[in-house]
Amino acid sequence: MTTCCLRLLNGRLTASNVDTTAGRYNARVLPQRPLLVRAAGILVAGVAGAVVALGGAAALGKLGDHTTIQQVTPLAGGGLGPASFGVGSSQLSVEEIYRRSATGVVQITATSTVPQQADPFNILPTQPQQQQALGSGFVIDKGGHIVTNYHVIQGAQRVQVSFSANDEIDAKVVGSDPSTDIAVLKIDAHSRSLTALPLGNSDTVHVGDPVVAIGNPFGLWRTATAGIVSAVQRTIPAPNDVAKIPHAIQTDAAINHGNSGGPLIDSSGYVIGVNAQINTGGTNQGNIGIGFAIPVNTVKTVAAQLIRSGKVEHAFLGVEALPITKELLKLFNFPTNRGLLVQDVTAGSAAAKAGLRPGASTVIVEGESYQLDGDIIVAADGKRMTTFEQLRDLIARKKPGDRLSLQFYRDGKKKTVIVKLGRQPSPTG
Secondary structure, three states: OEEEEEEEEEEEEEEEEEEEOOOOEEOOOOOOOOOOOEEEEEOOOOOOOOOOOOOOOHHHHHOOOOOOOOOOOOOOOOOOOOOOOOOOOOOOOOHHHHHHHHHHHEEEEEEEEOOOOOOOOOOOOOOOEEEEEEEEEEEEOOEEEEEEOOOHHOOEEEEEOOOOOOOOEEEEEEEEEOOOOOOEEOOOOOOHHHHOOEEHHHHOOOOOEEEEEEEEEHHHEEEEEEEEEEEEEEEEEEEOOOOEEEEEEEEEEOOOOOOOOOEEOOOOOOOOEEEEEEEEOOOOOOOOOEEEEHHHHHHHHHHHHHHHHHOOOOOOOOEEEEOOOOHHHHHHHOOOOEEEEEEEEEOOHHHHHOOOOOOOOOEEOOOOOEEEOOOOOEEOOOOOOOOOOHHHHHHHHOOOOOEEEEEEEEEOEEEEEEEEEEEEEOOOO
16 A cells, blocks of 8 residues: 655655555655545655654744744633534533643654665665654553554654653554554553543444544644544555454544544543544645544554554455445346355455355446356354445454354355454465
8 A cells, every 4th residue: 555654855845655565665746536645754864864853843944934833822611612612511622632631642753774775876885764753642551551553653663752842762562453553652651640541432433523633743742633523434444455444433633644643532531543544635735624543442452452462363254245236136136135245255265265256257337346156145153244344343353263154145055154264464465
C-alpha cells in the first residue's frame, strides 16, 4: 500500500509517497484520485545524516518567511458554542475534555536509518541518513504503557516519548501488530506523573456523536479538534497490506499528519478510537474532513495481548467472498437466496486445505465483477452468513488452530466441512 507523509528535506517541506511494503521513500507525482493516507508526519534528515528535530511552532516558523502561528485560547465551557457539545449532565465541553485528557497525550518520535541515495558520479561518500517519524500516543495505565500506531514506530531503531517540548523519554516497544496498526510502548515514569485515559466502548458509537481528537499535527503540541462521528463500520487497509481493519470510526474532526496514534474521545471523556488515517480526496494536502480511527474495542484486545506476550496472532481462513445481491438473484438461479460467493482461495491456506473452491466464470453485474460456479458459504459455526464482514468478525474472535464449521453449497448440494484455521501470513508470505 502507498501512503502519504510529510518530509523535511533540504529545508523544504514536501509531500511524498511512502511505499510501506518495500520500505522505500519515493518522491513522485501524486495520482489525482481519493487517497487514504496515514496521519503520521515523516521528517527526513539532510545529506550529512544529521537528525532534524521538529520542535512545534518554533520549527514550523522556520519553514517559510510568511508562516504565521496563532495561539487559540479555548472558550469557556457551558452554553452552546464551538467549545461545547451542548447541554446535558453527561456531556463535557471541549475545554473540559481537553483539561482532563491532554496531559495523557504524548508526542512520539521514531528515529530510523535509511540508506543514502547512491551518487551517480561516485564522488561523494555514501553514508546513511536518519529520518524521524512524528506521531501521537496516549497513556493507558499507571504502569507506563502507551498506545500509538504501528506505522508511527515502524522500522524505528529508537523511540522517544515527549510530554512537553522540553523532555524526551526513551520508550521500549512492548509489541506491535501490523494487522491492526496498533503498537504499545512502555516508559519508566512514576505513576503519579502519568494521566491514564479511560477507554470506552466503540460498539456504542453512533453517527452524529460529538468527538474530540487530541494530538500533535505537524508537531503542534496537544492540539484539540472537535467534530462528530460521520460514519461507523468503515473498513480501512492495514499497514501490512494483508489485512483489513474493520469497524473503523469515520470523523470530520480535523486529523492531519502527526495525529496518528492520538485518541478520539467522546463527549463523556472516554477514548473510543485511535486516530490513524485520513482521506485527502487526491489533493495530498491534509485534512478535508474525512478521518478514520481504529475502534477502541479492537485496541483493548490487541493491547492486552501485546502487553502479555509482545505479539498478536490472527486466525486466517484464506478466502475472499462477495454476498449474493438482489441483482444477482434476478439473473442467476442459485440454490440459496443468501450467502457468500467464494471469489478466491489463498494457496496453502486453511480454506485451500479444506477443499473450498472459488468461482471460475466471470460476470459483471451493475459494474461489479463476480466469479460464479464456485462454492457458496451460507453458515459458519451455525450462524448464517450474509456479508463478508460477518465471516471476518467471526474469524477475528478465534485463534490460529481453532476449528470452524462451514456450511456451503457446491453444484446445488449442501455440504459441511470442519476447517482448522491457520495464521495470518506476513506480507512476504
